[in-house]
Amino acid sequence: MSPEARAEARSGAPSVDHSAAIQAAFSSGAAVVNVPGGHVFKVTKPLRIEKAIRVVGGGELRFTAGIANAAAITVTAQGCEFDGVYLTNPNMLQSNSGERNVGIMFRASLGSVTRSTIRYFQNGVQVESTGEYHDFIIANNRVIDCIGAGGGPTQKSTYGEDRGDGITVWGCAATITGNLVTARAGQDCRIGIHMEGLANYHADSFPLQDNMCTVAGNVVRGSFRRSIVTENVNNSTITGNTCEGAKWWGIAIVRSLACSVTGNTVIFDRAATDGTGSAWDPIHAGIAVYGGAVQCVVSGNTVDLTRGHARAAICLIGSDTDNAVSVEQRATTNGTARVTLTSANPAVQLGQLITGPGVPSATFVVSVAETALVASNPIRAGSPLLTFIWHERGQGTVVTNNSVLCNAADGAIGILALYQDSPSILGNNLRYMGAHGIHCLDVSDPVINGNTVLGQASPKNGIYLESSATGAVVVGNVVEGFSGPGGSGITAANRVGGVVSANLVRRCETGMNLDGCTAMSVTGNSAMSCGTSYSQARGAGMLLASNASAG
Structure with missing residues (x-):
């Protein structure tokens, strides 16, 4: 870069276009490119990094044109690092369709x-969906004033559900920690921190298959529809984050296996009249586990609903129908859980339900590497035609403490x-309930133990189990x-078997x-100061013993 151009950048209000000079630096082969502090470099076109490089320095790369449908910086070389950089999009260039506006995009x-600080972008940092890219560290950044493509709280357009994220990883093995992510006031953004799977690459990417992401110690604030989400990303952890301002869900697990949401704080302050994204008909919640999630844990979180409106603080949202398109695949089985597919099929994914001849009920895909598949149960030996589908009932979710x-x-x-199977709801403390404390609808074999549920003159039920005949x-x-x-402490309707004890x-x-x-x-319960202690408890085969009542 010429001395004149550098001096002009030092002025803080550049008129010269520095695009060519910055691109030349990125393409020079230098191991380190320093963007000097106190300088503002005007950039009017997208930049590319095609060789391993480390970009440092506190100077501003100010993108003023050319990136409404493009990334400011696209990285196509492995091992690139950005440390202490400052990217801005002051004109808030973006589009609600076509390619996304992105700050830094990794391919x-x-x-x-x-x-680093990344400001005014539609997507701040993005690991792109063109491959199963892996092993990222995104730490201690300010991804602030994100802009979104949604219509806001009063419009019902479907825009805004494919862009508007602070940090997005389509891939695996990412560590996302210590970041501040905010939405610009008045914007309808999608997700603060977003991890999403890539089915098209599963067959060839084992063991790096949309898994092993860690999201820890971040603050996500502002009008994102969801603050933090893992979708079709397995074996991931969301822990120790603080979220405020979400319009749909504070934190969500979507169709994922063996993920944990622990020790987070969610402040849900959405107004009852806020219709952000209403075309998608979301069930609003502080923490959501959506679709056929399997063996996920929600533990030790705090959800504050005192300033906002939601359907529930914590919601496990399954479905009674499997709407996803099923995939059929011929296979060879040997009586164990190991299956050989006749050909690799990217539509066969971790977590899918397997059905077919010789397949036990509730059998899921545990692992798939090209044609080698591992199921959760042994499958009878033979050459069956197997069907794979996303099962929309939640399986084995644990909600505790x-x-x-x-x-x-x-x-x-x-x-x-x-619409859940075999959940455990244990040791939670729920206070100032005006509706149901714990409500299970079409939930099979729930274990609901050790919870404290405090209503406030509620006309609903502390614990309410309906629409399932299971124990x-x-x-x-x-x-x-x-x-x-009409209020009741514990209500269970038309169930067969089970234990109600020591409540x-x-x-x-x-x-x-x-x-x-x-x-x-039904034994060893105590009903104190209730209008009616025990009601409708005389069905066939009921065992009632040692239940107390007073007052």
Whole structure:
């Protein structure tokens, strides 16, 4: 770069276009390119990095044109690093269709962005969806004033669901930690920190298959539809983050295997009238586990709903129908869980339900590497035609030791489980409930133990189980304050089998209502200061013993 151009950049208000000079530096073969602090370089076209390089320095790369449908910097070389850089898009160039506006986009593995500031971009840092790129560190950055393509709280357009993210990783093995991610005021952005799977590359990328991402210690603030999401990304951890301002979900797991959401704080302050993204009909929640998630854990989180409106603080959102397109694939089986597909098929993915001759119920894809597949159960020997489909009922989700603070007047549910199999809801503390505390609809074989559920003159139920004939285990819960008209401490309808034991129910209009239940053991419960202690508990095969009532 000429001395004149450098001096002009030092002025802080450049008129000269520095695009060619910056591109020349990136293409020079130098191991390190320094963008000097105190300088502002005007850039009017996208830049590319095609050789391994380290970009450092606190000077500003100010992109003023040419990137409405493009990345400011596209990286196609492995091992590139950005440390302490400053990128801006002051004209907020973007589009609601076509290619995205991006700050730094990786089309290669082993990249890092650290201690940098990226401002006014539609997507701040993006690991692109053109390959199973892996091993990224995105740490201690400010990805701020993100812009979105959605229509905001009053419009029902479908725009905004394919762009508008602070940090996005389509890939695996990313560590995303210590970042501040914010949405610009008045913008309708999509996701603060987003990890999403890439089915087209599964067959050839084993063991790096949309997995092993860690999102820890970040702050995500502002009008993102979702603050943090993992979608079709398995074996990942979301821990120790603080989220505020989300319009749909604070934190979400979507169709993922063996992920954990632990120790996060979600402040959900969405207004009841906010219709952001309403064309998609979201169920609003502080934390959501969506679709056929398998063996995921939601533990030790705090959800504050005192300033906002949601359907539930924590919501497990399954479906009673499998809407995804199924895939058929001929295979060879040997009576074990190891399966050989006749050909590699990228549509066969981790977590899918397997059905076909000799396949036990609830058998899922655990691993797939080209034609070698491992199932969760042994499959009878033969040459079956197997069917693979995303199963939309949640499987084995654990919700434990979370703290939920609600506004009773708002009517949010504490924990809502829809279309789930074998969940465990344990040791949660739910306070100021105006609706149901724990509500399970079409949930098979739930274990609901050791929860404290405090209503505030609620006319609903502390624990409410409906629309499933399976057994249930409801033990050692404390339920209080469901004293409004029709309120009940524990209600289970038409279930066959199970245990309701050692629960303490206080100040509810009805202590327990077990209408239509049969073959259930109901023992050692205590109903105190309830209008009716036990109701409709005389079905066939019911065992009622040592239950107390007073007041």
